[in-house]
Amino acid sequence: MKKVAFIFTIIAGSAIAAFAQGAAADQSAIKGTPAYAEVLLRKTELQADLEAYAPDYTEANPKMIELRAELASIDKSLDRILATKTAQIGRLTDALGRMMVKKAALEADLVRLSRTYSKEHPDVKRAQRRVDLFESSITDILKQ
Incomplete structure (x- = not known):
């Protein structure tokens, strides 16, 4: 009985490792898409702006609040992109990335x-x- 449990544990462990390896491959494929690159570029710009403004502005400053709101929206967009199934990676186009960046700016506004x-x-x-x-269009592209 112990041998059966041991073998089952090994098989289950192999299946989990294979799943994790597949998920890692999916993540790297997603991170290579134009949409991911576009949204990541904007996130990097926002983080750089926040660091540049931090010494001169308090967190309550409207500029900082606006930047943080846009950054939060960008983070949600990145999460949506990373949650995309492998079969739908072709939908992660440059245009989708630009739409997500524009939506984040509109949300900050x-x-x-x-x-x-x-x-x-x-x-x-x-x-x-x-x-x-913008949200409707983004959802339409991702849910087709």
């Missing part, structure tokens, strides 16, 4: 407007609609 105006203000509604349009 929405955060800025929301700090000044109520949700019912026409500018906030317009900004929310633009974010929703």
Whole structure:
């Protein structure tokens, strides 16, 4: 009985290792896509801006809040890209990456407007609609 359990453990361990190796291959394939590169480029730019502004601005400064909001949106986009199935890697185009970067910028703008105006203000509604349009297009591309 112990031999059977031992053999089962070895087989299960091999299956898990093979799955992990496949997942690592999937991650490297995804990280080689134009969409990933585009979004990662913007993340790097935002991080560099945050480091450059940090000595001169507090975290409560509107510029820092806006940069952090955009960075949070970019991080969500990277998570979405990394969650893509291997069969759908072809959808991770440069255009999709640019759409994700634009959506992140629009979300940062929405955060800025929301700090000044109520949700019912026409500018906030317009900004929310633009974010929703980009989100709809991104979802459409990823869910086909």
